[in-house]
Each structure stands twice: as structure tokens, then as C-alpha cells.
Amino acid sequence: MKEQDQERKKIISVSNLSKVYDMGVIKVHALRSIDMNINEGEFTAIMGHSGSGKSTLLNIFGCLDVPTEGKYWLDGADVSHLNKNQLARMRNKKIGFVFQTYNLLPRTSALENVELPLLYNPEIRRKERKERAMNTLELVGLTDWSEHFPNQLSGGQQQRVAIARALVNDPVIMLADEPTGNLDTRTSFEVMEIFQELNGRGITIALVTHETDISKFAARNILFRDGRISKETIIKNIKNAREELEKLPPEDEL
Template sequence: MSETLIKLAELDKSFDGPAGKVTVLKNINLEIERGELLAVIGKSGSGKSTLLSIIGLLDNATSGSYELCDTDVCSLSHYQTSILRNQNIGWVFQNFNLVPELSVLKNVELPLKYNKNVKKTDYKTIALKQLERVGLSDKQNNFPEQLSGGQQQRVAIARALVSNPDVLLCDEPTGNLDSENAAQIVDLLLTLNAAGSTVLIVTHNESLAQQCDRTIEIKDGMIV
């Protein structure tokens, strides 16, 4: 049976710019089912990353409603939002965003430190399990700069998975990769989705978008 994981209704987002208020998202209505693989496409500046930031609880909508796992996100305190974000959202960015001073293993362990329910003595086992899933347990003691771009992105995906999030949000995950590494990342995201993860991908990669269950296009801040 399907279950709605994310529900946005009549959502607007505007920013205060030097020339006044700029509306970036307009009347967004979107429901995403658990287990779905969704591509978000659209021209540069259309509002894709802004939409992902709101879904990922990094930013607030200006108006409208957002329910994540049946929780009305708008009614939560700052602290409650941070817990929901840490436990329910996995982020994958175009530029990997790994911490250069930390080993691969320590990078993957990082989100666990913000989860009071996880014991410190379990960090390594949990992180290694995710590194195995992305095929990089042999690189656990390396540092990010010693890895290829594709390998760094796989570490970032392992880190995103370590809290067992409800949804994986990927903002142009193949944008900085050559075609071979990009194809590996696409395969990995498809495999994770087949194993049950809900995955949202902002992408300019047409072949990736075509392999998703559904594609939405944003144009001038609206879903078209």
C-alpha cells in the first residue's frame, strides 16, 4: 500500500532582495510516496535547489503547508526541526561536501554524533555497513582528497544513508563527475531506490531523469 511521505500544499517561497521581494516558488503542490524515485528538472534559477532546501528542512517556506511523515513541519520548534532533519533527511550535493580533515570512515560516522539514540561504540559498525553498500570499505582510512570524484560522491552517499533517513535528497549528484563516474552514481541511486529508499534528484542528466519513476519540471518557480 502506498504511503505519502512528503506533502506540500500551496507552498510559496520569497526572498527579500535589494530590489524588493522576489518570489522564487509559487503555489507548489506536490505529494511524494514512500519508495518513489523522483527527478526534478528545470532551467538554472527556476527554483529547484530552493524546493529541495525546503523539503530538506534547511529553509522555511514563506507560506503554505509542508507535512513530512505526517508531521506538520511548520509547527515545529527550531530544535524539533533539527532532530527531524538529522534523522529523516539524507543530503547528497554536487560538490560532495566531505570534511577534508576527516578520514572516509569519520566522515560517514559524522551524522551519528547528532543522534542521541546511537551509542558511540556502534558508530564504526554502522558506518562500515554503509561504506560496504557503496563499495568503499577498503578506503575507510583514506582522506577525501585521496579519492576520485566518483568515490567521494559514494562516500557522501554512505554518509547520507547512515542515519537510515526516510528520504535521500540529491542536488545534481552527477554534476561534477565525468560520464563514467556519473553512470556509477546513477546505478547506485537506482540500487538504493530498489532496496526501498525514497530518492529525490535534481538533475540536468537526461538519462538519469528518464530512469526515475516520475519527473517534475519547475519553470519560473512553478511545477509545470
């Protein structure tokens, strides 16, 4: 196990990371000297109540925010002090986001939604863009829905489009912020099934959630409390989303 760890590449590595929000009168310490790594191929669930600092950490991981103190290496590069444009470039090349509210562009086809990150990469031409978007849609099983608008898709389908969008730029890590928060149990499990399948293909995933039954699908659970890591668990018997789905009563009875 240890040998394996050393061989694996560190995708995310933070040391002594702090984030302080200056609200004028009071200073909010959202993160207090965090040290942690995420290795290639890991499926990590970040848990915690609201205000525990888990979302702040995800924002920093996703290059949407910069730490007040400490170092952050993403895919081997120090990104703690990048400017806005450099951060945008990092997000474009290395990160895939999945949001609770999907954030799909309305009245824009599923395919075009998936293409979006590639539009901001000048190295990718139109033909390649279409091809890659189509392939990623196939990965999440939505080939037949590529021309549909988000309002013609179910919640689960929309989240799958969002997952495809997060994958299309071939990121080093996929960051998901409460991806099942707006979904019912069955659809949540369906989404987790996709995550597990993607992780099986070697994709590194970090997932923020407050639902314990969702976190049990991930191999590694990190619990946050008051801006600190309070507990880290390696789940021995990871729940299999496909099996869990089969255990659910048939859909028409729900």
C-alpha cells in the first residue's frame, strides 16, 4: 500500500494552507493551516457542516480563490500566487467543475454546453471540439440527447451533461460541489454510479457533500470542522452504486 502511494502522482498538495475572509470589523478564519494531499486516481469525499470550510477548500482547489497563507501545488505547479488570468488558464486546462445547481446554459444544446470549456482554449479547433464533446457525452450515456436543451432533460440527465462538461477538457481532477444536493435518492445513486465508473477509469475526483450515505461511495472521507481537518477515514467496504441502485424498490413504486 505504501509503495503504491509513493508511485502515485500527487495531483493536489497543500501545506499550511489558511484562508481568512476580512469582513471589515471581524476576520473569518475559514481554513486554519491545512495540510493534505490528493493522489492521482483517488476518490475523496470532503465532509462537513456548512461553515466548516469545505467549500472554501474546494474553491481554492478549483483555482476560483487563492489562499491567504500557505502553499498549494496543483499537478506539480505552485498555484498559490497566480493572477486572475493565470488562474483562469489553470481552471480551463486542469480542473473540471460539477455544481449542485448544474449551471447549464439555458436554451443551449447539451452538446454545446459540453463544448463550453474547449471554447476558451484557443488551441482547440472546431472539429476537435465537437468530437471531444460528443465522446464525453457518450461516456455519460447521453449520445441521443446531445441536441436537447437543458429544460428538456431530467435533473439526473442535466447533472450528467454537467459531468461531461467537467470532463471534456481532460482535467487532472474533477471537483464536485454537492452534486447530488438537488437530486432524489435514485438519481443521486445514478450520478454516484457515474462517478465510480469514471474513478474506475482512473479519474481523480474530489467531492464535497454533507450526506453521509453519499460519502460512503468514496474511498477516502475527510471530515472538516471549524476550518480544520477533524477526521480522515479510509472506507474499507466502499458502497457500490450499481448494487445500491438495484436494492432500491422499482421506479414506478416510488
